[in-house]
Amino acid sequence: MKTTINLDIPSLLQGYRSGELTPAMVVAHLRERAAEFADRNVWIHLASEETLSVYLERLQQASPDDLPLYGIPFAVKDNIDVAGMPTTAACEAFRYHPEQHAVVVEALVSAGAIPLGKTNLDQFATGLVGTRSPEPWGPCHNSINPAYISGGSSSGSAVATALGLVSFALGTDTAGSGRVPAAFNNLIGLKPTLGRLSVRGVVPACQSLDCVSIFARSASQAQTILTVASARDDGDPWQRPLPVGHRPLPGNFRFAVPKDDQLDFDGDEGARDLFGESIRQLESLGGEAVTVNFQPFLDAARLLYEGPWVAERYLATSPLIQEQPETLLEVTRNIISQGANGSAADAFSARYRLQALKREADQVWEQVDVVLTPTTPTIYTLDQLEQEPVARNSRLGTYTNFMNLLDYSAVAVPSGFLANGLPLGCTMFAPAFQDEGLLALASRLHPLATTTVGALEDPLRSPVLEPSEGTIDVLVCGAHLSGLPLNHQLTGRNAILTETTETAPCYRMYLLAGGPPLRPGMIRDEDGISLPVEIWRVPADQFGSFVAGIPAPLGIGKVELADGRWVPGFICEPIGLAGAEEITHLGGWRGFLASR
Template identity: 55%
Template sequence: MLPTRLDLATLAAAYRQGLKPSTLFAHLHALARADEHLAWISLLPEGELLARARALDEQDPASLPLYGVPFAIKDNIDLAGLPTTAGCPDFAYAPAADAKVVARLIAAGAIPLGKTNLDQFATGLNGTRSPYGACRNAINPAYISGGSSSGSAVVVAAGQVSFSLGTDTAGSGRVPAAFNNLVGLKPTCGLLSSSGLVPACRSIDTISIFTLSAADAAAVFAVARGFDEADAYSRPAETHGRRFPAGEPFRFGVPRPEQLAFFGDPHNPALFEAAVARLAALGGTPVVLDFSPFLDTARLLYGGPWVAERYHAIKDFIERQPDSVFPVTREITLGGARASAVEAFDAQYRLKALKRRCDAVWQDVDLILTPTAGHHPTIAAVEADPIRINTELGYYTNFMNLLDYSAVAVPAAIRADGLPFGITLFAPAHQDIPLLELSARWQADTRLSPGATGQVLPDVPFIPEPAASGMVRVAVCGAHLSGLPLNWQLTQRGARLIGAVRSAPEYRFYALAGGPPLRPGMVRVAEGGGSVDMEVWELPARHFGSFVAGIPAPLGIGKVKLEDGSQVCGFICESGGLAGAEDITPLGSWRTWLARHA
């Protein structure tokens, strides 16, 4: 029995119940050949595809993390055996090997069906700039699919593959996700190897991932990423910091109302307002931000010398065969030939200053929420006014890679006209997993059917990968409490307040002799103890050592038992340091004692 949808959980269950990969892939190849959406450029020959599938037929489905999972590849990423066209037939070449990311996925058991349509040379956010035809939206073919990773999004939404690879320089991994009702992961730049990728802007490109769910995106991301010595822009993953589990509060930024742009769309303003309320209901506190430095950064991408990178990527080809390049793409790309070195440095200086301003918001919020796109135009509208509308589509996306942020686009609502509306959650680099965790909670709350499937996904718990977050939680009870004299020792190390707690009723609490600053001490006792008001703070593990080194005797860091029975690192006191101390256990609060002492 063929599965009714291709999310990883449903597909894995079908394989456990006896489905053979060869049966599934014979069916999927027939679906892809029909291609009503102009989403595919080339497919693996049926014989080769089925040979790959049959090689898995007799293997245990549990033996590979992506056993028999069908996927698609944007046709600016190499797959040995099929030409790489980058959306330009005259540019096509036959790659000798799979792109590094593709090879990782195949080794994990995934099987590629073929290569997908795109805005030529990944230049565009709309999906219409292709000699293979304007890719049609999976929900309503009169509307754009989004680009440049148009075909990659459409084939996932149409139920032809479980996931796909796109790329993202200016929003190409997010806008198509929003327009086709999908999750689109734009990873931290450098975490997915670009070996075997035809670059658009090499310094800020990243391969992206389209899936039906955030849990699926996390599973694919875990396999696909890894440091690549051959890629000069590759970098190892760093610890990701905080998470967003249910029950833990967080703060999220939203642009000022006057800085939101919907370009005359009648549906999306109210839907975004509802999205803000929904994220607040999931435990978030909205914080209104000045979005102007982000918008100023976005203008640099096409208004500055980064267009020269697009020209550099295909310089020899476009100078030799300019008529082979799609007219709008040719106009944009040749404009990059005029940038001077002085202009390039001016733009780098400007970007550095803007990033300083943008990064300052992370002192106040954990992530930022925006629409993924302000409006959803028709194919006819884009063809009539291609430059202006494409610029509008990048309003919330063009700054992301210039600022080195991570982002996830996720479905938010279905509009009254039947089209999807999507939002984007973004945060600093290496926050990919926490953003996917919050996106999974979002999807569980909205209960939307993804893509064009018409079916709600099964309840699959999001299980964060076991890699350490790189953060340490510390319970404080005295001078390090928020607003008190030593709290700066936490905040200057990037610590954030998790919340107020109480210790288990197993401590004697003392105001120690000496000072300033005045300090308390907690001593655990077998009987006669009380509870103490505390705060839990979280700071990067790389700063934990210097924090502990600055703590004077008789205080130190040990394990403190909290009222709920859990244990966390916290301040403890040696009993030998209690000479001259005042027992304030009945008060159970350092702030209360300070108020009385004053």
């Protein structure tokens, strides 16, 4: 499926800068394209030309150099408010007209993005199939084969991105709604850490578990959107502050996979093969697979709908259920109505059970850096789903329902295509606030599985991300080198070795007086040489305690590398050279140790 305009964010910005494109041209093209796919039931509300003119006029006073998302078209799931467009949550009786954008939408619009409209969803975000939307909207169809389900509940957002109707889209993800549709439409689906993005202006499903998700064409574009969308909102009681430091992902990372008898593919051997290929691809990127007991995760997943959290869905919709129950789909009403029957004792009992399961599940992080699972067991046709609508919907949440309950970050990544031409995906997850690290790994895994974007022929462009958010790179040249006596001061702070390199040719090294341990002092001197060094990436919240332990006359300053970069690293005060022995000619600290 071809598009005449490549909607990659960098491609559009380049077109705007060159004058080849204008936002008005792109919007006009996409409105025409939306009409071509009316039968997919993507939109609940497509913005009018008059509504869009407000955004276009604002951009005439700015440029791509001013705004990071200048003229980038996006779609918004219709349980997230956009000022000037109705919010329905796929229930006509619930329709209202917000006067303000949701905070996350406001952040994107302020960065220059253009909301083209509101997308279809499983009613009140209750479902993982994309078919639980009543008339006049109806079920949203898969972007690649309309005989198959699109996945839900953020169905329209995924399909709009996959069909090239927008550059990216917002969904929500309480139980998998931002990952399942990504898997079924060959996209990146980011479920950020719970509380990272503001949910003010989002129709609640389960307030304590809701988060806004991102559908993107690549991991790097998801990262761009996440950065802009992570606006602080003091009015959102559910938002959490970003931590100062992040544990970096090592190059020789370890990733967990469930035991074979705990993997469910619903009899789909092609899906099993695709997951096996994802394992091999991660191994080719330096990962080591570790088989773990997945039962605590599966047990936690069952709590979401079998436990008292359904009561949160009931609280969000109780006026309609009590006064106009006929306005909800029967399946939606039946699920949500169960939330009226719980007790406070049930809620506390479930919290105790969840806490025990989290303690057990979190033990996996003592063995691995990332967990890899399928995103779903398989994909179903619309006819198959109609035969078993509840059971098959539930099955799709096998690997997704536990994620927010256990407070993990996750990203769904395409795994390739089945023999029937439909895509599936895998999911990588990690502890909270590891979003950037997961996206960096996804940027390397994604192009190993597919060369195209969504349902399009557009070539996948997935530049490798190097996550440095919440970390500080430190150059070491002596006893902190890997394998040497003080290296534990780095590894004990979860630092990782990122690079072995050399300084610029203007440094000298001296053996300082004192010890043990023996220590070198490195100084800058225009008559010096290039010296071998290592770069270690340290979590930012561990950097202060590391520096505090450095004895005089050593300290941390800026050191120039052979390629011209400047990085924080060990330097020596000139006073420390009193009584020191120059060892520059030995070619660095390891050369000195070898000479002894």
